[in-house]
Amino acid sequence: MxxxxxxxxxxxxxxxxxxxxxxxxxxxxxxxxxxxxxxxxxxxxxxxxxxxxxxxxxxxxxxxxxxxxxxxxxxxxxxxxxxxxxxxxxxxxxxxxxxxxxxxxxxxxxxxxxxxxxxxxxxxxxxxxxxxxxxxxxxxxxxxxxxxxxxxxxxxxxxxxxxxxxxxxxxxxxxxxxxxxxxxxxxxxxxxxxxxxxxxxxxxxxxxxxxxxSIIVGHSSLGCKPSASIFWLLKVVSQLNRFVCPPSAYLDIVPVDYCASTIVTLTLKPTLAFPVYHISAGPGGSSMVGELLQALQGMEGGAQGRPYERVTEAALKQMAQSFGATARGTVNTRMLHKALTLYGRFSRLNYIFDQRRILSEGLPPAPSFLDYLGRCHRSAQALPLREQMACDFK
Ligand SMILES: NC(=O)c1ccc[n+]([C@@H]2O[C@H](COP(=O)([O-])OP(=O)(O)OC[C@H]3O[C@@H](n4cnc5c(N)ncnc54)[C@H](OP(=O)(O)O)[C@@H]3O)[C@@H](O)[C@H]2O)c1
The missing domain is CATH 3.40.50.720 (NAD(P)-binding Rossmann-like Domain)
Incomplete structure (x- = not known):
């Protein structure tokens, strides 16, 4: 109508x-x-x-x-x-x-x-x-x-x-x-x-x-230099090694530069076949939560052999508080609890966004998050968690 x-x-x-x-x-x-x-x-x-x-x-x-x-x-x-x-x-x-x-x-x-x-x-x-x-x-x-x-x-x-x-x-x-x-x-x-x-x-x-x-995290070559948005949360979850989604859940993540160059091409291309386009990693480029956490733990030396544990949403408050206690007051635990709850709900959706329309316009597929995760990790290392969190609490 x-x-x-x-x-x-x-x-x-x-x-x-x-x-x-x-x-x-x-x-x-x-x-x-x-x-x-x-x-x-x-x-x-x-x-x-x-x-x-x-x-x-x-x-x-x-x-x-x-x-x-x-x-x-x-x-x-x-x-x-x-x-x-x-x-x-x-x-x-x-x-x-x-x-x-x-x-x-x-x-x-x-x-x-x-x-x-x-x-x-x-x-x-x-x-x-x-x-x-x-x-x-x-x-x-x-x-x-x-x-x-x-x-x-x-x-x-x-x-x-x-x-x-x-x-x-x-x-x-x-x-x-x-x-x-x-x-x-x-x-x-x-x-x-x-x-x-x-x-x-x-x-x-x-x-x-x-x-x-879809979910935009970091930059494929500059890592988190432009913004640590969402990356900090993945790091917290990797340190906790517990979250509300199964390790088999997929996250459809794209780097901001891929997103931007795709938008520019779609803006200037004289003709387009469709009125709507996902800009996403799709089935080929999305990453499983378990793989992502393992990769992060490999870089940070976290988890120490503990297996990943799936928890209910009710457990997140206590997890945020104990994380805050180990971070010695440098993290706002109320905000952390809120972020874990909301992003946890999104992660449980387990969505992968079809990217065939973008490919059909002759555009390249998105790089996998696992391919530039190391760059995100290195570029965010020197930034205090509080500052990284500020990217998502404006
Ligand atoms: N980041 C993601 O993961 C993601 C994923 C999917 C879609 N998107 C979409 O991508 C777009 C950009 O998101 P983002 O991540 O770049 O957001 P962002 O970093 O929060 O930036 C928001 C931008 O909007 C401007 N803005 C907000 N309120 C305004 C107002 N009243 N008047 C003028 N400018 C105003 C801000 O200006 P100031 O600097 O003055 O505040 C800033 O430039 C959004 O439409 C979002 O829905 C983002």
């Missing part, structure tokens, strides 16, 4: 008519939201060496364009190898705005945009009202604004594979319509599902492509 809640304005009709006549080539101007985040930063880094970079526009929260450009540079610096300076970002490339602002997209520079990559989101697992105002309401305002941009050739919405909800088989394929509130473990995935559904329902003429990454 299509709910056309926004009246078709004359401007919108003109934009569609012009778009229909526009060649699918011409000047490329990419507008990126979320550039200061893990995925958005990697997307900008993937574009940094291309001729399109200097024409890119970035929506950034800041007090001024100068501060905004500085934030973009800092974000890009996380993805440059040691000793290599981050690319130049000019103030004219920065649109200072908060997605919650009603006029966030009023800047006339947006009329020149040919490709949108909407990566910004509130990614917290907590029940926060801004999950809905940013992830859903602001996304609709963004789509409404770009429905009226005649030059627009593609609108890429960065969703999440976990927006598929809880009641799917072991291998999840891409469905267009996503389940809503009650089918989700956290409000965040429910908000992503609602946003994606509403984009399709309200803006059927938008050149929309949804990309749904």
């Amino acid at each position: 299509v709910f056309n809640l926004f009246p078709r304005s004359k401007q919108l009709q003109e934009a569609q008519d012009i778009r229909a006549r526009l060649p699918q080539s011409g000047p490329v101007c990419i507008f990126l939201t979320g550039v200061t985040g893990f995925v958005g930063g990697a997307i900008a880094a993937a574009l940094a060496d291309t001729e399109n970079f200097k024409e890119m526009l970035f929506l950034v929260r800041a007090q001024s364009a100068a501060e905004g450009a500085q934030r973009v540079r800092q974000s890009l610096a996380r993805f440059t190898p040691p000793g290599v300076p981050p690319p130049l970002v000019l103030e004219r490339q920065v649109i200072v705005a908060d997605l919650n602002d009603a006029d966030a997209f009023s800047d006339p520079r947006l009329d020149a945009v040919s490709h949108v990559i909407h990566s910004a989101a509130v990614t917290s697992f907590a029940d926060r009202p801004d999950i809905w105002t940013v992830n859903v309401d602001a996304t609709m305002r963004l789509a409404e604004r770009f429905s009226e941009v005649a030059r627009l050739r593609r609108f890429v919405y960065v969703g999440t594979a976990m927006a598929c909800g809880v009641a799917r088989g072991a291998i999840v394929t891409e469905t267009l319509r996503l389940p809503l509130e009650h089918a989700h473990l956290v409000p965040y995935t429910a908000s992503k599902a609602r946003a994606e559904n509403q984009l399709r329902e309200r803006f059927p003429e938008l050149p929309l492509v949804s990309v749904r990454p």
Whole structure:
């Protein structure tokens, strides 16, 4: 069913008519939201060496364009190898705005945009009202604004594979319509599902492509230098050697650089066969929990021959407390308990996300997490656990 809640304005009709006549080539101007985040930063880094970079526009929260450009540079610096300076970002490339602002997209520079990559989101697992105002309401305002941009050739919405909800088989394929509130473990995935559904329902003429990454951990060559998001939790579980999922459960993990380069290719490829793509490791590249923990224990010298033990969720509180006690107060045990509980529920889903659509577009498969796990381990070694955890508790 299509709910056309926004009246078709004359401007919108003109934009569609012009778009229909526009060649699918011409000047490329990419507008990126979320550039200061893990995925958005990697997307900008993937574009940094291309001729399109200097024409890119970035929506950034800041007090001024100068501060905004500085934030973009800092974000890009996380993805440059040691000793290599981050690319130049000019103030004219920065649109200072908060997605919650009603006029966030009023800047006339947006009329020149040919490709949108909407990566910004509130990614917290907590029940926060801004999950809905940013992830859903602001996304609709963004789509409404770009429905009226005649030059627009593609609108890429960065969703999440976990927006598929809880009641799917072991291998999840891409469905267009996503389940809503009650089918989700956290409000965040429910908000992503609602946003994606509403984009399709309200803006059927938008050149929309949804990309749904699976679990993103580290960078295939820089390890956890850009972010230790989720990696720290795997390390804690490997040290505890006890968790709520069976060791045979699969985790579909991709590195952020693979995710970013896939998004860039899908953004710029003139034609695509599908409206939705998983960005995932798939059956060939996903790793079993037991294998991952063994590999980590081999690097850390943990477990000392103890076999892995599957526990119930009720045991996690005491596990977090005893881990906190051995970490001598350097870890927030309440947060650790929460993280173990929520990520434990996701791990029990045992999902592998079908990646055949990506392969059918001629894109390479994702590297296996086991192939770059060592790099993640080495790069995170010097970082205190508290700082690593901060990547997931903003
Ligand atoms: N990381 C994963 O494992 C994963 C997996 C699947 C899908 N995804 C999807 O990938 C996308 C990016 O995730 P991420 O991991 O990069 O998230 P992240 O590191 O938490 O970054 C979020 C980005 O959104 C921006 N943002 C949040 N609220 C905003 C607002 N009100 N106004 C303007 N900007 C705002 C943040 O800006 P500030 O720096 O100003 O806060 C930041 O740039 C999300 O759509 C997420 O659903 C991520």
